[in-house]
Amino acid sequence: MQTDFLPRHVAIIMDGNGRWAKARGMSRAQGHLEGVKRVEEIIKVARDMGIGFLTVYAFSTENWSRPHDEVSMIMRTFILVLGQKAKELRENGVRINFIGRRQGVPQEVLKAMDEAAIVTKEPAAMTLNIAFNYGARGEIVDAIKSIACQLNEGKIKDDDIDEKLISSCLYTKGQPDPDLLIRTSGEERISNFLLWQLSYAEFYFTDKCWPEFNKEQFLKALDSYAQRERRWGGVKV
Numbered sequence: 732m733q734t735d736f737l738p739r740h741v742a743i744i745m746d747g748n749g750r751w752a753k754a755r756g757m758s759r760a761q762g763h764l765e766g767v768k769r770v771e772e773i774i775k776v777a778r779d780m781g782i783g784f785l786t787v788y789a790f791s792t793e794n795w796s797r798p799h800d801e802v803s804m805i806m807r808t809f810i811l812v813l814g815q816k817a818k819e820l821r822e823n824g825v826r827i828n829f830i831g832r833r834q835g836v837p838q839e840v841l842k843a844m845d846e847a848a849i850v851t852k853e854p855a856a857m858t859l860n861i862a863f864n865y866g867a868r869g870e871i872v873d874a875i876k877s878i879a880c881q882l883n884e885g886k887i888k889d890d891d892i893d894e895k896l897i898s899s900c901l902y903t904k905g906q907p908d909p910d911l912l913i914r915t916s917g918e919e920r921i922s923n924f925l926l927w928q929l930s931y932a933e934f935y936f937t938d939k940c941w942p943e944f945n946k947e948q949f950l951k952a953l954d955s956y957a958q959r960e961r962r963w964g965g966v967k968v
């Protein structure tokens with residue numbers, strides 16, 4: 732695959748853990764555990780291929796509405812997996828960055844996140860954004876608050892507000908926008924993910940559930956992306 736056709740930033744809505752498990756007579760928890768294995772697999776493939784930024788949607792601000800048992804299972808698994816894998820990822824050139832609101836996240840989860848996100852001096856081959864307690868509208872609200880604050884303090888004027896300034900106030904500041912958005916499980920919606928950043932992304936939907944989304948499936952998505960003609964509102968020359 733030619734690297735010109737490789738996305739710089741891939742964002743993934745990892746959906747369908749529950750349905751995958753149900754179809755096999757397993758619990759939703761087992762679906763999430765199988766899903767964790769696929770995230771690990773896809774992180775490695777993306778890093779090895781030279782993708783600079785990978786953003787995975789792990790838990791949305793809306794996911795708190797799930798049954799208490801499921802939420803608490805996801806929190807425990809998250810703490811466990813971060814504790815087991817973060818160091819190894821760092822050693823393999825992956826910089827972990829969390830995007831989302833800290834407010835509302837249990838203390839022990841925040842602690843695991845802070846330990847996982849330690850920045851090393853080594854330059855990272857890939858930035859892994861883990862969207863946790865993430866909601867895109869909330870992110871935009873946070874950006875607007877920060878801009879209002881800068882205005883009130885006289886640090887900026889009305890005319891300084893432009894797309895660049897707004898981008899720089901988002902959780903993904905300093906990063907290129909996603910080129911490719913993948914969503915598994917057959918759903919074709921954004922579910923409050925990266926509303927601002929996805930404005931020119933290519934979308935790839937697959938019926939495969941997240942626990943089935945292995946290296947082969949990921950390569951298929953990249954192949955589909957490589958065949959897209961991105962126009963950015965212009966015309967083909």
Ligand code: IPE
Nearest residue numbers: 745746747748749750751789
């Ligand atoms: C995605 O799988 C994982 C999270 C949202 C945490 P789901 O748990 O949404 O699985 P389905 O959509 O119910 O099958």
Ligand code: IPE
Nearest residue numbers: 744745746788789790791922
């Ligand atoms: C989106 O999946 C959130 C994550 C993958 C973390 P959901 O399963 O929560 O989305 P909806 O409810 O189908 O829109």
Ligand code: MG
Nearest residue numbers: 746747748749
């Ligand atoms: Mg779902």
